[in-house]
Amino acid sequence: MAAEADGPLKRLLVPILLPEKCYDQLFVQWDLLHVPCLKILLSKGLGLGIVAGSLLVKLPQVFKILGAKSAEGLSLQSVMLELVALTGTMVYSITNNFPFSSWGEALFLMLQTITICFLVMHYRGQTVKGVAFLACYGLVLLVLLSPLTPLTLLQAATNYHNGHTGQLSAITVFLLFGGSLARIFTSIQETGDPLMAGTFVVSSLCNGLIAAQLLFYWNAKPPHKQKKAQ
Numbered sequence: 001m002a003a004e005a006d007g008p009l010k011r012l013l014v015p016i017l018l019p020e021k022c023y024d025q026l027f028v029q030w031d032l033l034h035v036p037c038l039k040i041l042l043s044k045g046l047g048l049g050i051v052a053g054s055l056l057v058k059l060p061q062v063f064k065i066l067g068a069k070s071a072e073g074l075s076l077q078s079v080m081l082e083l084v085a086l087t088g089t090m091v092y093s094i095t096n097n098f099p100f101s102s103w104g105e106a107l108f109l110m111l112q113t114i115t116i117c118f119l120v121m122h123y124r125g126q127t128v129k130g131v132a133f134l135a136c137y138g139l140v141l142l143v144l145l146s147p148l149t150p151l152t153l154l155q156a157a158t159n160y161h162n163g164h165t166g167q168l169s170a171i172t173v174f175l176l177f178g179g180s181l182a183r184i185f186t187s188i189q190e191t192g193d194p195l196m197a198g199t200f201v202v203s204s205l206c207n208g209l210i211a212a213q214l215l216f217y218w219n220a221k222p223p224h225k226q227k228k229a230q
Contacts, residue, residue: 008228009027010023010027013027016039016044017041017044017045017047017048018037018041018044018046019040020041022034022036022041025037026038026041039189040189042190043185043186043189043190044099044101044190046182046185046186047099047101047104047186047190048101050105050179050182050183050186051100051101051104051105051108053105053175053179054104054105054106054108054109054179055108056098057105057109057172057175057176058109058112058115058116058172059112059222060169060171060172061112061113061116061169061171061172062112062116062119063117064169065119065120065123065148066119069123070123071119071120071123071124071195074116074120076117076120076121076124079113079116080117080118082113083110083114083117083137083215085199085203086106086109086110087106087110089106089196089199090103090106090107090110091101092195092196093191093196095108096191096193096204098190098193098196099190099191101186101190102186102190102191102196103196105179108126114134114137117130117151118130118131118133118134121133164197170214173207173210173211173214174211176207177207177208177210177211180200180203180204180207181200181204183200183203184197184200184201184204187199187200195227205215
């Protein structure tokens with residue numbers, strides 16, 4: 001009976017969350033304080049949680065742009081650089097055969113970032129240019145790009161220049177900040193690659209800067225454009 005009950009649990013955990021030797025250590029020998037295996041379980045679970053969360057992390061930003069029918073305050077250069085960095089992270093991770101749980105959010109964030117990029121162009125009256133950009137991006141998707149691109153520095157410069165954060169979504173900013181912090185741990189634990197860890201350290205610093213600006217400019221409002229007299 002124990003073996004029958006053990007089957008479904010083992011299929012659920014191995015190899016998605018645990019290697020077989022760790023499953024045996026924790027659930028056969030009942031060594032529940034085995035630190036190396038607990039670290040693997042924590043890292044895998046956290047990584048998959050980040051991947052699952054990334055399905056929705058930028059939707060608040062998309063909905064805020066659609067609701068306002070404006071992308072004021074958003075830096076198109078920042079969005080494009082983030083797209084470049086996400087693509088680079090994907091290509092680098094796939095090339096090095098890193099587990100999907102250590103980088104999978106890049107795929108879903110990339111799709112959402114492309115949407116934001118198009119919306120920024122669309123609401124600036126550059127819809128044709130936006131469609132052309134999507135087509136060009138599709139052609140260069142597999143090009144190896146640097147994962148160390150500073151994702152949010154241009155957004156920070158835009159916020160500072162404007163004196164407000166415009167249509168920047170607080171939910172998206174803080175989810176990105178928290179996710180990048182968690183990714184420092186999971187990248188060290190799952191890949192052991194200093195370049196990947198360094199990427200998320202830089203990302204955390206940049207996202208932290210944007211989060212700090214969001215709090216600083218919380219009550220600042222973009223100036224209303226005066227309508228021309230008829």
